[in-house]
Amino acid sequence: MTIESNRKQIDKKNDALSLNQWNHHNVLDLxxxxxxxxxxxxxxxxxxxxxxxRRIPRVPALRGYTIVNLFFEPSTRTRASFELxxxxxxxxxxxxxxxxxxxxKGESLIDTVRTLRAxxxxxxxxxxxxxxxxxxxxxxxxxxxxxxxxGAHAHPTQALLDxxxxxxxxxxxxxxxxxxxxxxAHSRVARSDLWGLSKMGAHVVLxxxxxxxxxxxxxxxxxxxxxxxxxxxQIETDIDKALRDAHVVMALRLQSERQENGLLPSLREYxxxxxxxxxxxxxxxxxxxxMHPGPKNEGIEIASDVARGDRSIIxxxxxxxxxxxxxxxYLLSGRVESTQISEGNxx
Amino acid sequence: MNKxxxxxxxxxxxxxxxxxxxxxxxxxxxHEIVEANAGIQDLVIIGIQTRGTTLADRIGTAIEHxxxxxxQIGYLDVTMHRDDFDRDGLRGTPLPTELPSIxxxxxxxxxDVLYTGRTIRAxxxxxxxxGRPREIRLAVLIDRGHRELPIRADMVGKNIPTSRNDTxxxxxxxxxxxxxxxxxxxxxxx
Numbered sequence: 001m002t003i004e005s006n007r008k009q010i011d012k013k014n015d016a017l018s019l020n021q022w023n024h025h026n027v028l029d030l031x032x033x034x035x036x037x038x039x040x041x042x043x044x045x046x047x048x049x050x051x052x053x054r055r056i057p058r059v060p061a062l063r064g065y066t067i068v069n070l071f072f073e074p075s076t077r078t079r080a081s082f083e084l085x086x087x088x089x090x091x092x093x094x095x096x097x098x099x100x101x102x103x104x105k106g107e108s109l110i111d112t113v114r115t116l117r118a119x120x121x122x123x124x125x126x127x128x129x130x131x132x133x134x135x136x137x138x139x140x141x142x143x144x145x146x147x148x149x150x151g152a153h154a155h156p157t158q159a160l161l162d163x164x165x166x167x168x169x170x171x172x173x174x175x176x177x178x179x180x181x182x183x184x185a186h187s188r189v190a191r192s193d194l195w196g197l198s199k200m201g202a203h204v205v206l207x208x209x210x211x212x213x214x215x216x217x218x219x220x221x222x223x224x225x226x227x228x229x230x231x232x233x234q235i236e237t238d239i240d241k242a243l244r245d246a247h248v249v250m251a252l253r254l255q256s257e258r259q260e261n262g263l264l265p266s267l268r269e270y271x272x273x274x275x276x277x278x279x280x281x282x283x284x285x286x287x288x289x290x291m292h293p294g295p296k297n298e299g300i301e302i303a304s305d306v307a308r309g310d311r312s313i314i315x316x317x318x319x320x321x322x323x324x325x326x327x328x329x330y331l332l333s334g335r336v337e338s339t340q341i342s343e344g345n346x347x
Numbered sequence: 348m349n350k351x352x353x354x355x356x357x358x359x360x361x362x363x364x365x366x367x368x369x370x371x372x373x374x375x376x377x378h379e380i381v382e383a384n385a386g387i388q389d390l391v392i393i394g395i396q397t398r399g400t401t402l403a404d405r406i407g408t409a410i411e412h413x414x415x416x417x418x419q420i421g422y423l424d425v426t427m428h429r430d431d432f433d434r435d436g437l438r439g440t441p442l443p444t445e446l447p448s449i450x451x452x453x454x455x456x457x458x459d460v461l462y463t464g465r466t467i468r469a470x471x472x473x474x475x476x477x478g479r480p481r482e483i484r485l486a487v488l489i490d491r492g493h494r495e496l497p498i499r500a501d502m503v504g505k506n507i508p509t510s511r512n513d514t515x516x517x518x519x520x521x522x523x524x525x526x527x528x529x530x531x532x533x534x535x536x537x
Contacts, residue, residue: 019440047441051427056476059427061438089427334438 019044022331026138026145029154030195038199042164044327045320051088052323062091065333068121069095070112071148072103072128077294077318078148078157082125085325091333113137113145123332126150144332152186157328158293159192161321163200165313166248168320169289174201177285179242181276182252182301183212189293190252198231205234207242208274211263239274246284250291251276251302267300277303281311289313363507363515364528369488372504373402376486377409379502380455383484390418391452391480395425395470396442398459401521402488406457421446423456428469450478455502459517461487464498489528491515 021036030038051057067086069079079095086093096116098104103112109128116124123144126134131151138145149155163173170176178197184190184206197204206213216222218235236242243249254270264270281288290312298304307314364372384390387410394403400422411417423446426439456470467485474480486502491509505528509515512533520526 019438044441047424047443050444054476055478058476060430060472061427330438330441 019331024332026134026147027156027328027332028134028138028145028147030156030159030192030199033156033195033199035199038160038163038196041160041324041327041331042167044330045160045164045324046168048326048330049320049323051326052319057088058090059088060090061330062086062089062333065089065091065122065329066120067091067093067123067125067329068116069093069148070098070116070124070126071095072098072126072133073149075127075148077321078127079125081318081321082146082148082157082325085322085329088322089326089329091329109133109137110140113141113143117141117143123329146328146332149188151188152191153188154192155188155293156192156196157321157325158189159196160328161317161324162189162193162250162291162293163196164324165291165317165320166289167200168316169313170247172201173197175203176247177203177205177245178248178250179205179207179246179284180250180252181207181239181242181274183254183258184208184252185212185214186255186258187252193250194231194233198233203234204231205236205242205246207236207239209264209270210237212258213237239276239280240283243276243280244283246288248289248291249276249281249284250293251296252293253296254301256297271300275299275301275303276306278306278309281306287311291317293317360529360531362527363489363530364505366526368505369526369528372488373405374409376488376502376504377406378413380406380484380486381410381414383501384453384455387414387416387418389451389453389481390455391421391447391449392418392455392457393421393423393446393449393470393474395423395456395458395466396444398517398519398522399423399457401519402459403457406486419447419452421449423470423473425466425469425473428473430465430469444473446477448478449474449480451481454480454483456483456485458485458487459489460515461485461490461498461500461503462493462515464494464496467498468496488517489515 019040021040051059069082071079083093083095113124121143123146125146125148126137127148128134128150131153133150134145134147147154147156166173180190194204213235216226217230217233222230258264259267288311290306292302292307292314296302296307298307381387392403392407394400403420407417407420422444424442424444426441429439454474456467458466471483474483484501487500488504490500490503490506493511507515507530509530510533514531514533516529518525518527
């Protein structure tokens with residue numbers, strides 16, 4: 001307890017989390033997050049994770065702060081996760097779903113958001129089927145807008161929880177091989193993950209059938225002006241090549257409507273060629289991590305034994321999601337002071 | 348007091364405890380803690396971030412010297428439980444909390460300077476979320492007065508009379524390179 005604990009103590013001081021770098025009023029996507037800001041969120045999430053494990057996981061830090069969940073699309077985990085995160089920090093949280101609100105009577109998005117702000121909502125968590133809807137909302141209110149998924153565009157809080165979960169297991173993400181398999185083109189998770197992972201220096205590989213891969217990301221096909229604007233990734237259509245030496249494998253949900261739209265011959269053929277299976281994972285690093293943003297279709301994009309296997313951290317992603325969202329709400333809820341107030345000098 | 352006297356006082360920083368005095372005081376606090384608890388059975392010493400955690404470690408080391416074994420030590424961060432952040436919209440940076448089980452234990456909270464008592468209130472609120480200790484005592488290195496809540500310390504290293512405008516600071520080897528408790532006079536009370 002003597003020297004060792006002292007050393008531990010000092011090391012903890014060095015890990016000093018600085019909230020001064022935080023510069024966001026909204027969380028819309030990760031493309032405008034700096035490396036430092038991402039690190040701030042992940043470090044703060046670690047502190048929040050500790051609160052989750054308490055006997056009574058509730059602190060009064062956000063007392064008097066009002067959060068509205070405004071969901072135009074169905075959701076289980078994101079919505080419940082934000083609701084719990086807000087409540088654990090002592091905020092007031094209410095949920096509005098489009099199907100039972102005045103949106104049914106034709107109220108516009110802008111009016112809905114302004115109405116909620118008029119009731120003193122401090123933060124609005126928004127999910128919408130149209131890409132860009134949260135940006136529109138943010139430009140018409142001074143409440144903080146958090147994008148909880150907009151169309152096929154972005155899902156920044158999912159990306160942050162993915163980064164946090166990876167960091168907890170593999171530490172520094174620099175040069176770690178992260179492979180995303182599945183319907184990349186229609187995945188807002190993949191898109192936000194891409195920004196986050198590339199800012200953390202990971203080696204990102206996107207894998208899927210050519211019809212489900214986004215265009216313009218391959219090094220050979222990127223126009224000159226896009227080189228700096230887009231994150232750098234590797235595109236691979238052969239899953240066996242993609243998985244080789246992977247540190248992290250993330251399977252993405254295949255939406256059945258893709259088959260109806262003619263992008264896939266059949267779900268069975270997709271599963272045959274792109275399902276993440278234990279046989280295929282033999283080529284990955286021995287201590288690979290298996291992730292899935294959920295909801296998952298076992299037997300299509302991922303085999304059941306793999307999803308529930310001992311390398312799967314899918315459930316931990318869900319738990320970490322609450323911690324990451326607590327960190328974001330805490331950051332958004334106020335201006336952060338530069339130094340800890342100590343009892344000696346407290347006013 | 349005329350203007351130039353006030354000016355002089357503002358410049359002044361006085362040492363109220365030097366390194367040796369801090370060492371002796373902590374040893375005495377360690378003895379008082381063990382005495383009040385009649386041994387180290389069920390004793391958990393919890394330092395409040397940041398300076399309090401270092402003092403808790405040192406008190407633990409002192410107890411080890413004369414008792415032959417170390418009591419359980421914990422670190423508590425109270426940032427999320429404070430009531431004086433929201434006044435100006437400020438948010439503190441949370442620091443790590445690491446606690447052993449406190450259920451039915453005799454907890455001694457350790458902090459560097461006791462002032463308004465708000466940190467201690469926050470610490471007791473926070474502890475509630477971790478379990479139900481049998482009792483909570485409070486040990487502080489310096490009590491500078493001006494309580495705003497009905498809170499007092501059970502064990503006090505040194506009482507220092509201060510004005511609200513003064514600043515009391517504790518420097519510790521682990522953070523600042525050397526040990527010293529300092530007071531900076533802030534002039535007349537308004």
